[in-house]
Amino acid sequence: MAFIEVKNIRKSYQFGKNNSVEILKGVNLDIEYGEFVALVGSSGSGKSTLLYIMGLLDQANEGKVIIHGHSMLEMTSTEQTNARLKYLGYVFQDFNLIPELTITENLEIIGIADSMSVEESRSRAHECLREVGLGDQLSKLPSELSGGQQQRVSIARSIMNKPLILFADEPTANLDSKNSQEIMSLFRSLNKKFNMTIVMVTHEDDFKKQVDRVIEMKDGVVIDSQ
Amino acid sequence: MNLSFFLAIKNLKSSIKLFFLVVSILSFSFINLSFFNSLNNGIEDVTNTKLIDYAFADLTIIPKEEETFIYETEEILKKVRSLGSVYAASPRLSATGSLFDDKGSFIPVIKGIDINEERYISKFHSSIERGSYLGRNVRDEVILGDELVGNLDGAKGTTGFEPLDLRVGQRAKLIFDNGVEKSYTVSGIMDTLFWIPDFYLLISIDELREVYGFNEDISSEILIKINEGYTKEDVKVQVANLGINAKVIDSLEELSLAETILESQKITTLLANVIGIFSTFIVIFIIIYINVNNKKKQLSILKAVGISEKTIIKSYVILSLLYAIAGIIIGFIGFAMLTLYLELNPIKLPMGFFYPQYTILELLTSSLIIIVSSLFGGFFASHKTVKKNIVSVLRGVD
Numbered sequence: 001m002a003f004i005e006v007k008n009i010r011k012s013y014q015f016g017k018n019n020s021v022e023i024l025k026g027v028n029l030d031i032e033y034g035e036f037v038a039l040v041g042s043s044g045s046g047k048s049t050l051l052y053i054m055g056l057l058d059q060a061n062e063g064k065v066i067i068h069g070h071s072m073l074e075m076t077s078t079e080q081t082n083a084r085l086k087y088l089g090y091v092f093q094d095f096n097l098i099p100e101l102t103i104t105e106n107l108e109i110i111g112i113a114d115s116m117s118v119e120e121s122r123s124r125a126h127e128c129l130r131e132v133g134l135g136d137q138l139s140k141l142p143s144e145l146s147g148g149q150q151q152r153v154s155i156a157r158s159i160m161n162k163p164l165i166l167f168a169d170e171p172t173a174n175l176d177s178k179n180s181q182e183i184m185s186l187f188r189s190l191n192k193k194f195n196m197t198i199v200m201v202t203h204e205d206d207f208k209k210q211v212d213r214v215i216e217m218k219d220g221v222v223i224d225s226q
Numbered sequence: 227m228n229l230s231f232f233l234a235i236k237n238l239k240s241s242i243k244l245f246f247l248v249v250s251i252l253s254f255s256f257i258n259l260s261f262f263n264s265l266n267n268g269i270e271d272v273t274n275t276k277l278i279d280y281a282f283a284d285l286t287i288i289p290k291e292e293e294t295f296i297y298e299t300e301e302i303l304k305k306v307r308s309l310g311s312v313y314a315a316s317p318r319l320s321a322t323g324s325l326f327d328d329k330g331s332f333i334p335v336i337k338g339i340d341i342n343e344e345r346y347i348s349k350f351h352s353s354i355e356r357g358s359y360l361g362r363n364v365r366d367e368v369i370l371g372d373e374l375v376g377n378l379d380g381a382k383g384t385t386g387f388e389p390l391d392l393r394v395g396q397r398a399k400l401i402f403d404n405g406v407e408k409s410y411t412v413s414g415i416m417d418t419l420f421w422i423p424d425f426y427l428l429i430s431i432d433e434l435r436e437v438y439g440f441n442e443d444i445s446s447e448i449l450i451k452i453n454e455g456y457t458k459e460d461v462k463v464q465v466a467n468l469g470i471n472a473k474v475i476d477s478l479e480e481l482s483l484a485e486t487i488l489e490s491q492k493i494t495t496l497l498a499n500v501i502g503i504f505s506t507f508i509v510i511f512i513i514i515y516i517n518v519n520n521k522k523k524q525l526s527i528l529k530a531v532g533i534s535e536k537t538i539i540k541s542y543v544i545l546s547l548l549y550a551i552a553g554i555i556i557g558f559i560g561f562a563m564l565t566l567y568l569e570l571n572p573i574k575l576p577m578g579f580f581y582p583q584y585t586i587l588e589l590l591t592s593s594l595i596i597i598v599s600s601l602f603g604g605f606f607a608s609h610k611t612v613k614k615n616i617v618s619v620l621r622g623v624d
Contacts, residue, residue, distance in 0.1 A: 057530055077535075081534050083532075092620065096527045096620065100240035100524075109232065113229050
């Protein structure tokens with residue numbers, strides 16, 4: 001049994017009253033524990049939608065996502081929120097940091113939500129920020145950092161709760177090549193150091209060689225997952 | 227620290243201008259709720275006081291339902307005055323007629339009073355604006371309320387009727403409703419600062435009885451002033467137990483006039499409160515909704531990283547509570563300043579000078595209304611936004 005099993009996932013979006021577009025047309029996929037995989041495909045292939053469904057940020061119309069033996073899509077909304085907090089981490093293309101919180105506070109809130117004391121949470125936030133090379137920027141606001149640094153904060157936030165799986169949606173799309181490579185190295189380092197399963201959506205061919213496996217999608221189905 | 231509280235404080239700090247805007251709106255709502263109540267309290271209080279001081283005293287003995295007059299006035303007075311709880315009791319005889327000046331006439335409310343005893347149950351004697359109170363045993367003098375003759379500056383009375391041109395010392399012709407015509411010297415003009423007694427014409431009860439051919443046992447009402455330390459309810463029972471051939475009432479409670487005045491105020495207050503609650507709720511809802519909606523991406527980020535909807539909603543409810551508390555504090559300061567100003571500069575109304583009056587309970591009620599409205603507004607607004615789909619918001623579709 002694979003660590004992540006995706007079974008016959010279908011997803012449609014409704015436009016107006018009678019029009020709908022099927023984005024995912026019965027996706028099946030297995031990902032092993034500790035694997036670093038890249039989801040690739042052309043625009044509109046459904047890779048980001050699949051990532052969001054696997055990451056419990058969106059609902060499928062049909063199918064199952066089984067993580068470590070637990071059928072995730074059948075969970076209640078509260079259970080899914082709890083699962084996102086405790087076991088899953090996210091890195092988004094446009095970083096998605098809370099602008100009014102310092103970078104430490106952006107991480108700290110996750111620890112507090114996960115029942116840590118403020119001190120424990122702050123200490124863990126500093127640890128994560130040091131891990132991504134931002135130990136000297138702890139009290140800065142996101143707006144005071146460069147794009148590459150903000151993405152590092154986003155990665156630090158994603159590992160705050162020591163997740164089992166990290167989902168990344170085009171994490172290097174808004175970065176220059178130097179920063180992009182640094183982020184990829186960071187992902188690889190996290191994957192090796194913590195044996196963290198990473199599922200990353202990317203459209204950049206250069207990174208295909210740096211992951212364990214490339215899963216290619218086209219028109220809402222997986223066409224290659226070797 | 228509680229995460230909801232932490233998020234609420236951060237939210238507040240990040241939108242400090244909005245905070246001041248909301249707080250100023252809420253403080254005005256608080257002033258509106260509290261001040262309206264206190265104005266009505268002031269009006270109610272001054273109305274009650276005036277009605278007691280001039281129209282009804284504390285208790286009033288009136289004829290039984292099927293009768294026009296009290297026929298055993300002297301005996302009733304004797305019995306009532308014997309009660310330790312009674313400070314004074316005085317009879318009045320009411321009549322109507324036409325009062326004339328050189329140009330026209332007016333129909334005053336004629337009140338025959340016991341000149342000596344009346345001063346212990348009412349404040350007519352201390353309300354003389356011009357001239358003097360009726361002399362002891364003097365029968366051919368009258369006191370006129372200033373609504374009958376206009377105010378000192380010659381202006382019309384508060385009710386807008388054309389006043390008569392009568393002055394202190396002048397003789398005034400009076401034709402009673404039984405047809406008797408007599409002239410009296412205007413001894414004084416009184417201003418009670420209350421429109422009802424300001425339409426009175428006061429005359430000696432003995433004179434009035436003579437005009438109507440009544441003996442000294444006939445009166446229209448007997449007004450009772452009770453001693454301090456006794457309640458109206460207790461004295462009312464004591465008087466009723468005297469076995470008198472008349473009915474004792476607390477006029478303030480039982481006469482429709484007083485009830486109408488006070489009930490109207492209570493309905494106005496209630497309406498103001500309902501509108502206040504509703505507008506506070508709507509204002510808070512709109513402000514929080516706009517605030518939350520502007521931050522829907524942040525909310526979705528929080529949801530995405532595993533912060534529960536409950537925590538997020540709670541943060542906005544706490545934020546609303548902070549708005550409400552600040553609004554109440556600022557509102558209370560404004561209310562206190564306004565009240566202080568009006569206490570020093572009371573407003574003159576037809577029923578007299580009045581200033582706002584309030585109780586701690588009423589201020590607490592206003593505070594509670596602001597708090598509850600804010601909490602509901604904050605809850606519904608954040609609940610509505612937080613239910614949106616995470617991905618749609620993050621992608622900017624919603």
